[in-house]
Amino acid sequence: MPELPEVEVSRMGVSQHLNQQIISDVVVRTPKLRWDIPTSQLQTLIGQRITAISRRAKYLIIETGKGNIIIHLGMSGSLRVIDSKVALKKHDHVDICIGDKVLRLNDPRRFGAVLFSEYGTQHALFDKLGPEPLTGDFNATHLIAKCAKRKAVIKLVIMDNPVVVGVGNIYANECLFLCGIHPQIPANELTKKQLTALVAVIKQVLVAAIKQGGTTLKDFSQTDGKPGYFAQSLNVYGRGGEACLKCQSILQEVKIGQRASVFCPSCQSV
Numbered sequence: 001m002p003e004l005p006e007v008e009v010s011r012m013g014v015s016q017h018l019n020q021q022i023i024s025d026v027v028v029r030t031p032k033l034r035w036d037i038p039t040s041q042l043q044t045l046i047g048q049r050i051t052a053i054s055r056r057a058k059y060l061i062i063e064t065g066k067g068n069i070i071i072h073l074g075m076s077g078s079l080r081v082i083d084s085k086v087a088l089k090k091h092d093h094v095d096i097c098i099g100d101k102v103l104r105l106n107d108p109r110r111f112g113a114v115l116f117s118e119y120g121t122q123h124a125l126f127d128k129l130g131p132e133p134l135t136g137d138f139n140a141t142h143l144i145a146k147c148a149k150r151k152a153v154i155k156l157v158i159m160d161n162p163v164v165v166g167v168g169n170i171y172a173n174e175c176l177f178l179c180g181i182h183p184q185i186p187a188n189e190l191t192k193k194q195l196t197a198l199v200a201v202i203k204q205v206l207v208a209a210i211k212q213g214g215t216t217l218k219d220f221s222q223t224d225g226k227p228g229y230f231a232q233s234l235n236v237y238g239r240g241g242e243a244c245l246k247c248q249s250i251l252q253e254v255k256i257g258q259r260a261s262v263f264c265p266s267c268q269s270v
């Protein structure tokens with residue numbers, strides 16, 4: 001599933017091609033992905049200039065002076081900017097056309113979304129989102145306050161969108177490992193020092209992933225190239241039963257909130 005770094009890399013890749021271009025058509029081939037696609041509202045943007053491509057959590061927002069297209073990649077979505085003559089592939093659901101180029105959304109599992117908003121992030125989707133992890137609003141004071149009365153396990157708390165957006169399963173696993181924090185410890189049992197370190201690590205890990213993903217940007221507009229995602233160097237995620245890269249103990253895997261969680265029983269004993 002695309003996580004925040006992949007979405008940010010997609011935003012950078014798409015921006016290069018779309019910013020300041022005029023939307024010449026909006027083609028919707030599939031009326032519903034996760035939600036109904038508001039085709040007629042999206043088509044009111046034909047003729048409008050794209051003024052920015054921004055991101056809030058894992059939503060991309062293609063902005064114009066008259067309204068915005070909100071895109072979420074769901075479980076399996078990807079975006080390509082290609083020549084409009086390129087033949088359609090299976091699961092190519094939506095085209096945002098800009099002259100002879102097109103931003104094409106492909107989504108095999110159809111958990112993605114294409115929506116319309118009149119003003120920026122004024123959409124019910126954004127109402128309960130917490131701070132962006134890479135802004136100053138996500139800081140130690142904030143996380144300490146959020147954890148003070150929470151008995152939920154720390155992994156679920158950092159993946160909880162009202163606490164902070166964009167920390168998905170892969171990065172929650174990795175960040176807790178790097179901090180030596182057991183994923184199943186209740187949030188209110190962690191010290192201020194531990195939570196301060198966790199905030200710093202979340203920022204570092206996400207920044208590093210975005211930087212790494214940026215190196216694949218050159219492939220972004222290739223028709224059969226990879227859609228801007230990247231191989232991640234992971235310490236624990238997907239490595240249950242293998243040896244810890246720090247201490248050689250066998251990594252354990254448990255389910256937390258239905259999601260696979262991998263941790264090192266000796267490095268993450270706290």
Ligand SMILES: [Zn+2]
Nearest residue numbers: 244247264267
């Ligand atoms: Zn270890």
